[in-house]
Amino acid sequence: MQVDFHAPYKDRVRQALSDPNLRSAVSRATDRMSDARHTSMDSIEGQKLRTQVRQMKEHVLRNWPEYLEQLETNLTSNGCTVHWAEGIEDAQAIVKDIALQNSAKLIVKSKSMATEEIHLNHAMEEAGLRVVETDLGEYIIQLADEPPSHIVAPVIHKRLEEIAEVFQEKLDMPPTREPTKMTSLARARLRQEFFAATMGISGCNFAIAETGTICIVTNEGNGRMVSSMPRVYVAVMGIEKLVPTVEDAYLQLQALCRSATGQNLTVYCSMTSGPRQEGDVDGPEQVHVVLLDNGRSRMFARGYGEALMCIRCGACLNACPVYQEIGGHAYGSTYNGPIGAVITPALAPEIGQFKELPHATSLCGACREVCPVKIDLPRLLLDLRSDLVQQGVSPKSEAWGIKSYASLMSSRRTYESLGKMASIGSNVYAGLSGGNIKFMPPPLNGWTAYRDFAPFAPKSFRHWWRQRKKLRGQT
Amino acid sequence: MHKATFEQRPQRVALFVTCMVDMLYPGVGIATCELLEKNGVEVVFPEEQTCCGQPAFNAGYRDEARKLARRFLSIFGPLVESGEVDAVVAPSGSCATMTSHFFEAIFQESKELDLSHQAERLASVTFELTEFLVDVLGLVDTGAHLQGKAVYHPCCHLYRELGVDEQPRKLLDSVEGLEMVDLPHAQDCCGFGGLFAIKNSGISAAMGRAKARSAQQSGADAIVLCDVSCMTHINGILSREGVSCRAHHIAEVLNDHLGSSLTTPSTPPPAQADHPRRWGE
DSSP: OOOOTTSOHHHHHHHHHTOHHHHHHHHHHHHHHHHHHHHHHHTTTHHHHHHHHHHHHHHHHHTHHHHHHHHHHHHHHTTOEEEEEOSHHHHHHHHHHHHHHTTOOEEEEOOOHHHHHTTHHHHHHHTTOEEEEOSHHHHHHHHTTOOOSSSSOTTTTOOHHHHHHHHHHHHOOOSOOOHHHHHHHHHHHHHHHHHHOSEEEEOOSEEETTTTEEEEEESSSHHHHHHHSSSEEEEEEETTOEESSHHHHHHHHHHHHHHHTSOSSOSEEEEEOSSOOTTOSSOOSEEEEEEEOTTHHHHIIIIIGGGGGOOOOOHHHHHOHHHHHHTTGGGOSSSOHHHHHHHHHHHSSSGGGGTTGGGSOOOOOHHHHHOTTOOOHHHHHHHHHHHHHHTTOSOHHHHHHHHHHHHHTTOHHHHHHHHHHHHHHHHHHHHHTTTSBOOOOTTTHHHHTTOOBOOOOSSOHHHHHHHHHHHTTOO | OOOOOOSSOOOEEEEOOOHHHHHTOHHHHHHHHHHHHHTTOEEEOOTTOOOOSHHHHHHTOHHHHHHHHHHHHHHHHHHHHTTSOSEEEESOHHHHHIIIIIHHHHHHHTTOHHHHHHHHHHHHTEEEHHHIIIIITOOOOOOOEEEEEEEEOOOHIIIIISOOOHHHHHHHHTSEEEEEOOOTTTTSOOSOTTTHHHHTHHHHHHHHHHHHHHHHHHTOSEEEESOHHHHHHHHHHHHHTTOOOEEEEHHHHHTTOSOSBOOOOSSOOOSOOOOGGGGGO
16 A cells, blocks of 8 residues: 555555555665665774764864855856745745746756755746656656655655556556666656756755855756756755765765765766856756745754754655655655654644654654764654653643652552552453453553553562562561 | 663663563563673662653654653653663664654754753663673673574564664574574564554554564574564564464573473464463572
8 A cells, every 4th residue: 555645644654654565665675774874984994984974064063154154155256157045935936037047948967955854846847837856766756746755765666566566657668677678668768858948956965165166966867967958957955954065075975875875986976166167068058046945943952953954865754664664655745754854843833743753753763873973863853752741742641640640650559559559450351351461541552553552560579579578587 | 772881791781671672572571681790780660660751752742752752751861860870771673763862853853952952962872672682781692592493583663763683683593403494584673663653554464464474584583673562563463364473572592581492382372472481499
């Protein structure tokens, strides 16, 4: 069963869990990426690299406005046009205007989470423009009319058979299960689009402030074509995706490639510092950079600035046992996995709009262990839970339950009496149901839906302790 | 986390038994107590202790967590500061994480700096059981015997927050007769996660079943771990799935509570991994 991206959270999770193909597809791919990451980071001084990148990103955040201004100045002097977009509508309008001014009909796009975040394709299509995704994974899910389910591997949730079906249906591909044949077909189709497009849109993996350079990394070369072949090139970047210097760019590039796919370097790293200059043989005539806030400064002000250091490598998704079980669509948000569970509510106008996400984690900490920027994701998730409680978004029954528990546990006497009652009750009940408790009333039925529960011990530890003391004649 | 170094071998420790061990698995508490005493450490059990407040903290209820944290500090703080005990020992990585990592943080948040400092001091002498046995007492072999094949599951708080992993493995390696085999994907969370097991019970159980599959793949008779919360979850899954393998707390293995052999009985044992045989004494 496919996950309906727009269904309520509980339904999405149920759909994801009841699809055995989803789990096997996702866990196989994430395991492979995790292993590759591990090998690649181990082959260098991985811990040192993480520390260096962390320090660099902290420095950027401390001097955020200055670096943004420096970037703007340098981009402008390189001949780029810089646009500032506060929210989704602004960003959509800016890109749409650029397209209309240039009479663009066909737009080719390189993979970009920032444009997913602002639902750009949808907006452009509504304006009568044709948008073609050119990253193979994105191309597949665009054909299938689905959102990406992983930050770097958008089609991770699909098996080869399912992709073949999409190609047969949408591209009239003759039946085949051979990846090379399928890839060749996509390549041939995309090549035509690159030649015909007036405008190219990409995201931005990072921008270098001191030189005014937009960097995108890809493995398929589509990013290079998107940024160099069409007459107009637009890069949409989140305002946190900054590095101060070329040396810092090298650091981040290493951390990104190694953490994302385990490559020492991606096949392509395309750097654009401005439009075609006189005498250049190729390159776009116009370069536009859209600096997107869309909640980032709000997130910083809310105390979740640490998550703005994220370089979108996806390593935390690959390491996350929850993500492995449910995949990306169950999160119901552009960004998923542990980082998505943090930044989706933190970027949103109201944290409570995504109240389930901070709870969609066992807080195991596997994400923090692999994060190239050492973002303390479990602590941020705990902070979000606390914010949800502060804002009164958490269920009333839960609040009542936790408050009662805290009061009851504040007295030894109450604690001991409750323990005795639970022991007698649970043992009688377990005795009737054959040794184990197989059903408990709500909210504990969540437990017994999938697991047995052993009754409380007949006598507590403290009882033993007192007995022993008595036997030894102590008081 | 800065841990105290002891110039002299600690003489007395306060046992933070944890509410789950107290009420659900007293055998684990007894084993902990006896292991410490066998190795020349006197155990004090402050009877005022209840719960450290982790469920409230985990769910986002910081005020309620602080209420119980204050209470905990008022019980254990004076014992340590008066020198009556040298350290606090808990048979749980998770509860030790709560008191030694999160207490300090929640009092910093509420700007109760006295309490935050007190929590910091307490944290420096708070140890998870195996951490205390190996790092502080220098123990490697507890002299335990047990026939069978087992895997070690590193519980998340113990492994990732406290950084304790070698210690329990060392102790298990020296149990006579016990063959320790590798658990595939050992570092994957079992899916317990406190309130997560209730709120997101479907995902939690799926993770638990993945852990059960790994244990079965390893061919082990038992899973040994250092936290009874994860043990309750794993055993609940194993029992429901009809798998005979069970999870056991390390204290019971190290203190010979499980009999002489792990070999699977013909009918699967109940979800409870506790063996109240010590009650005859």
